[in-house]
Amino acid sequence: MLDSLRRGAQTLVAKILLGLLVASFAIWGIAGQSTGLGGNTVAEVGDTPISATDFQRDYTQEMRNLTRQLGQPLTYEQAASFGLPQRVLGRLLSEAALSDQAASLGIAISDERLAAEIAADPSLQNNGTFNLGYFEQLLRSNGLTQQQYVADRRTLEIRRQVADGLFGGVKPPVALIEAVSAYRNETRDVEYVSITRQSVDPIEPPDEATLTSFFDARKADFRAPEYRALTLLALNAAAIADPAAVSADEVQAEYDRNAGRYGSPESRTIEQILYPSLEEAQTAHAALATGSTFDSLLAERGVSPADASLGTLTRDRVLDPAIAEAAFALPAGGISEPVAARFGGAIVRVSAVNAASLRPLAEVEAEIRQDIALNAAQRVVLDTHDEIEDALAGGATLTEVAGRFNLTPTSVAAIDAEGRDEAGQPVAGLPEAPEFLGQAFETDVGVENPPVQIGRDGYVWYEVARVTPARDRTLDEVRDRVVAAWTEDEAARRMSAKAEEVMKALTEETDFAAVATRFELTPQVTPKFARGTQETPIGRDAQQSAFAGPEGYVAQAAGPQGERIVLKVREVTPVPFFAEAQDSVEAATGLATEFENSLLQQYVTHLQASLGVSVNETVLRTVIGTGGS
Known part of the structure; x- marks a missing residue:
């Protein structure tokens, strides 16, 4: 959600700056260590500091993003091993370098222009219009004030002016565009055979010794994950709406006011x-x-x-x-x-x-009551959120809070970090918030957890009731799964062996059809395809392998359905270059992006070297949770 608050840079260079700029910079070693920085300062570029608060906010958001990508909770140690601190600090140092340079050049943005940029941000609009209520809710749910957001947005717009002014509109050489276009648009067709499980000898079930050996070698694949029992309490407009509290007069007034909604003019x-x-x-x-x-x-x-x-x-x-x-x-x-x-x-x-037609009031009364109740509930969701937080801070349990606010708690008996129950099936009714499971697996029994936002107007609180540690399963518990896995492995081994035999034969004779017939396989020919063709009968891996050599080149690769594909390149067809063609224009745009990115990285590196970079290692390690290491 915080990402949507930080959107607003609409130019190509600004997007590079925010998303791609120095994602791979290894900050350790290029930044000088310093003990002269303040206790709330993580780093400094020139005269521009990076506060521990700003770093903590961005680092927490990046951890949440990575948790969503991995589909499992992430510890601070794992985040550090993935290079997350370097990535976040690298981006903040780059932004600070540009901010420092902008300050020295006297670049600024007026309050009027900044307000217009914020109001025009699509992520803060509803039906094409800036939505102040939604904006305030986003700020609140992410622990930001309007002043903090406006200050962040102001520095972003100022950095954007520097980047656009220096590198906007860079154009790549025509020769490079032509080379990229030729690479993308060259087409090929291949002769191929598919080696499936039906192409190899039948596979008999393994004996006990073979199965036990296979299981012992792959025991981790069948390990039972950690399971957690959770108690959930959801709050949204639908949960607290009370249609019964809507009076008949309110229903009649709504019906009269919006008659066109309940009929046809x-x-x-x-x-x-x-x-x-x-x-x-x-x-x-x-x-x-x-x-x-x-x-x-x-x-x-x-x-x-x-x-x-x-x-x-x-x-x-x-x-x-x-x-x-x-x-x-x-x-x-x-x-x-x-x-x-x-x-x-x-x-x-x-x-x-x-x-004109109008549905009778009796026919639409329930619908009107529900709408009025929902609208009223939406206006008090945030107030109810605060009251629930106060109750929990006072020592109430989720179950007690649920009774006090007439909400219904949900119990989840067992769930793993991927959202599955002990039978391996997805658990139904989970909050529609990608970060929820990650946070639920970072906390512990008895810990009070902050709510997770769901949708635009909802929250869910959760408690961990029980933790069942991960463990190794016995062979008897997963025998059927182990037999199936061994059979799949054996089939893959036999298909690969037969593919090697076919490839060897194709290196000794040129008649593809004759070789295929000898191995009781059916020769086929693909339509012409390019490197970027979305669908081919041979699948993505074999498609890429087909471009690894000239006409007559032979290769094997995995097929789209788990089979092995053996192929031979029949014909290579180059495509003439036209600078005005759509694909050429797309190639030019992509190359321009890469050029701008490269120049911007070099410029930021130069700024950091000339302005000087200091990192407060003590504060940094405290913030990222590795203070003792």
């Missing part, structure tokens, strides 16, 4: 004949009194019935108010007097009238 099927002027329309209309018809007037104007028809429209859908006024004053089959339309004169005919 009147509509009419409308035709029009347009004339250059009102006078010409009046002359044509006079002919109706002497035997002419609306259809004959259409014919005289050379207008087809289809072109004359506006369709069946409600009054608000008719673009010209004068036409609408005339049409909705006519009965079915009626023809209007000449109309002073926007662009001349007109004669209107209504061929059908569809009366």
